[in-house]
Amino acid sequence: MTTIINVANQKGGVGKTTTAVTLGHGLSLAGRRVLIVDLDPQGHVAFALGMKKTNGLYRLLVESEPLHKVAEVARPNLDIIASDKTGEAVGRYVTTLNFRELVIKKALKGSTYDVIILDTPPSLGVLHVAALVASHWIIIPTKLDAMAVDGVNEILRSMAEVEQSEDNNHKFEGYSILPTFFDRTTKETTTQLRDLVNAFGKIVWPPIPQDTKAREAAAFGKTLWEYCPDSPSIKGYQFNGKRAGGYLDLLDRIQEVIQ
C-alpha cells in the first residue's frame, strides 16, 4: 500500500520543499520507492534536485496522462512529478471540476510507490484541499515565529474541515508539526517552541536546526544527503550522548509511520 505524506503549511518560506525533497530522498536511500509530487507552480522540487522544471503536474491532472508516463526519474528509487508555471492553470482547471477535492487522490490511485510525498503550495486553494483529501499523514513544517505558528493553526483548521466534510469521507492517520530553521541562540525561538509544545504536545516533533548548508545544497541541485550529510540539519543536536532533531530523526519517525 502506498502511504501519502503531505508537507503542508499555508505560510511560505517555512521549509516545505526542503523537507519534502530531503525526506523523499532519505526514504529512497533507505530502499523505499518514492514519488514527490510538486503541487507548487514555482517548481522548486525539480530545482532542488538539479532538474528542469516541467509541466508534469499539468499533464497528470489536466491532460489525465497516467502517473507512470508523467513521472521523471530524479535519483535511484526516487521519481518526481515536476511543476512549472502551468501549475497555475492546473488550479484554475481543477476548480471547474465536479469532484475537484478528489482529483489528486484519483490521479495517484493504484500507484506502485511505497511513499508519495506531496509538496503543497503556500496558499489555500483547491489543490491544497485536494492534497489534504489524498493524504494519510501530514507534516507541517513551521518556522518558530508568530506568523508561521499562526499558519499551523490555519492548516489544522483546514484539516478539521476536510475530516468533517461528509463528501470526502476522509480521516488522517496522523500529523506532526516540524519546527524548522531552529536557531537555539535566540530567545524568540525558545519562546515559540515552548508555546508550540504547550499547545500541541507530542504532535511537535524535534526541530530541524538552522543550517546555511541547506540553502547551498539547493543552489547546487543536490539534496542534503548528497551535499552535507554530516550537517546539523541532517544530524540534529548532540548532547549528553544523545542525538535529537534534524532530518535523520524525521526520517526514522516517518519510517515507523509507514511500516
Added chain:
Amino acid sequence: MTELKRQSIIDPAVRDIMTNQEERTVGSKSDRAKKAKERKKAANRLPGRVNLDLPLELKKRVFDLAEAERIPASQIVALLLADGLRRLESGDLILDPYRRPSGSPRYDWTLDISSLENSE
C-alpha cells in the same frame, strides 16, 4: 497497588532539546555575569595596570634586566619611567630628535627610538 506514573505530553526528544537549551541559557548568563564580576574585581585590585605597546627588543631587555636583578619587571619599568620623566621635565631629555610625522588621524607625531634601542 500499582504506582501511578504521570504521562508525558511532550515528545521526549523535544523535551531533551528544550532542557538542554534552558541549561545553555542559564549557563551562558552565569558565565557572562561571572566574567563581568571578575573584570570589575581585577580593575579594583590593580588600578595602576596598563597595557602599552613596546618594541619587542625593548620589552625583552626590560624582562632580561628584571630577571638578572631579581626585581619585578613592573618596578624596573616604573624606575626607568620616573627617571625618564624627570629628565624630560628638567630638559635633559628632549623629544625632538625622535619625532616623526604620524600617519594616524589621532596623533600628530610618533617617536622613532630605534637609535636608542641600537645604542646598547
